[in-house]
Amino acid sequence: MKALIAATAMAVLASSGFAQESPVALAEAAVAQFHDAHSRLEAAQSASDRVKALTGVVQAYEEGLEAMRSGLRQVSLREAELSREFADESGQYAQLLGILVGMKPDASPEALVHPSGPLGQARAGMLVASVAPTVQAQVEDMRVRLEEVQILRELQNEALETLSQGLQEVQQARTELSQAMSDRTDLPQRFTTTPERIKTLIDSSETLEAFASGLAVMDVVDGISPLPDLGSAQGSWPMPVPGRMLRNFNEADAAGVKRPGWLWAARPLSLVTTPWPATLRYKGPFLDYGNVIILEPANDVLLILAGLDEVYGDIGAVLPAGTAVGLMGGAAPDLDDFVENATQGTGVSLSETLYIEVREGGQPVNPEHWFAGAPL
Template sequence: MRLGAVAVCFALLTGVALAQEDSPAALAEGAVAQFNAAHSELEAAQSAGDRVKALTRVVRAYEDGLEAMRAGLRQVSLREDELDREFQDESGQVAQLLGILINLKPDASPEALVHPTGPLGHARAGMLVSAITPAMQADADALRIKLEEVSILRELQDEALETLARGLKEAQQARTDLSQAMSDRTDLPRRFSADPDRLKTLIDSSETLEAFASGLAVMDVVDGISPLPDLDAAKGTWPMPVSGVFIRGYKEPDAAGVARPGWLWATRALSLVSTPWPATIRYKGAFLDYGNVIILEPGNDVLLVLAGLDEVYGEVGEVIPAGTAVGLMGGAAPDLDAFVENATQGTGAGLTETLYIEVREGGKPVNPEQWFANAPL
């Protein structure tokens, strides 16, 4: 039985509609649909005119599918735990009831009937069994349904693991293909050519990321194309550059008491990072202990700093469209066992990487919530 059929059986058995977004069946169906769509796009991307854009969509589709699969496996695990607890509770009640029935079992022997209390005890036992039998039958039917549900849950999980194994492999292949396509790309316009000597001098003289970004903001740029668009209308509309969970806010001190003028986001290993707005790449590369950093200029006097990446794409001076991949987070691709373990532990498991996000206007940091939509409170 394939995953779709198993999900339908689960929905019919439990009375859960497939449209209910948080049911194991619906989550499994959603994950399969996303994986299938991503697989089709991966095949189409091999001949796409803009492979970078196509592969970026593919990686995003696989990331969404893996998140749906995590949620589905989590729900399956929770439901199995819930049923296990119910079985343990009911087994004690059933054992107690059977003990009572054994003690009250009617005795039809002549000795019981002639005994002073025999016929009365015999009658009472018969009445009790008659009253209890329908309730026991109802309990037995309910137990049968739960046992069937457990069986289908396990089959749902087994089928999901087959799909998941393929998805993990193809997601990694899509990341590899994207990295190669970014290296091969030559069609982006260039706003300026970087002066490596001036850039090296600025890096060597900057003791903090803030000092480096401030110096970069005032570094002269020779325009080779028309000016960047005005950003005033874009405030509060940017999508997040990476999927993740908010950890620390603007100027919020960490455990060591250090307060940085930006956001910190927890992400999964190898998550794709993209630009939320058309931008010029002003800098990319390693800097101090921030890992790889990419600094984008989405508009005049505005810089977007993204730090903590493992791999960065593009060349300094290039102008990239909104949604363009600018790099990948670090970490190792999870194997099947690790993925399942993290999924069943909860949604926070596996968020091993951190991306630092900073926005600067006129050389000074500002709260990123001014720019991003759905900013965390």
């Protein structure tokens, strides 16, 4: 059925002149991404590096959810557009049919012998002949659009079945990833510390700056697992989580407070990853920042991520680039909420906030120096 829908959809697209990024193509792509994520989840069960495999699975599902949002939204808009077109044109077609019925040829002798009969019949015949090709073209156009509506609805039904399964499986993947991170013991340790030392530092730090500065001077055993050189890495880091900028570096908020970092909007339960190999210097709550992750990609360079709901990893471990370090907060949407928000373009899709700060030599710097394609 899926192959038949896809083949018919492509034929309709070709005949109606729609580009590849049509609602039909977007919906098909979203369904395909979910099927791919499902296959990757099954493969992750036997992967030698389950953390890496499950990280990829969660990211694949997140990409599939984003594609599904876009696909359902465009399908809904296109179906509404077609409905409006049919409503607007139905009255016009009714009037046209009424006129043509009233102008039907009359071959009776009375019509032909009437003084104006033959002339009237000739004019009517000429008018009908000139209108008929246009009416036929419009009928064919309506047939194509009706087929498109049918395809859109079939794709919606298939997408909803896939989405229902996907929403359950992405949560399963997140849970398995959290467990796999807790069980992980294969990462090299660059240093060790005690909970007492961390607690003492937290208790004596009144600001995030003071806490980060204290961490920076804690003992580190160098040489156990050297980190890649950061010399050529500036401007190349990927963002820790997809989203958009809320407040830029040192930009004042509504209360006039400035912070030396970015405030970044993200979707609920999004996976947060480290953009560069780094030592995990701290994970856990701090003041009113929520859960905080502090990474050290090089000596005298710290990356601070604050506002996570769940954090992963062992303090002192050296994390490869792309390693999951936590999840954003928020609640998982149910099927009805997801569909309503997607089709109507409403909802709190980027409701979670991540604070991103980079410090060099103990001083904050604009994160745009490090992250690729710094957003405006």
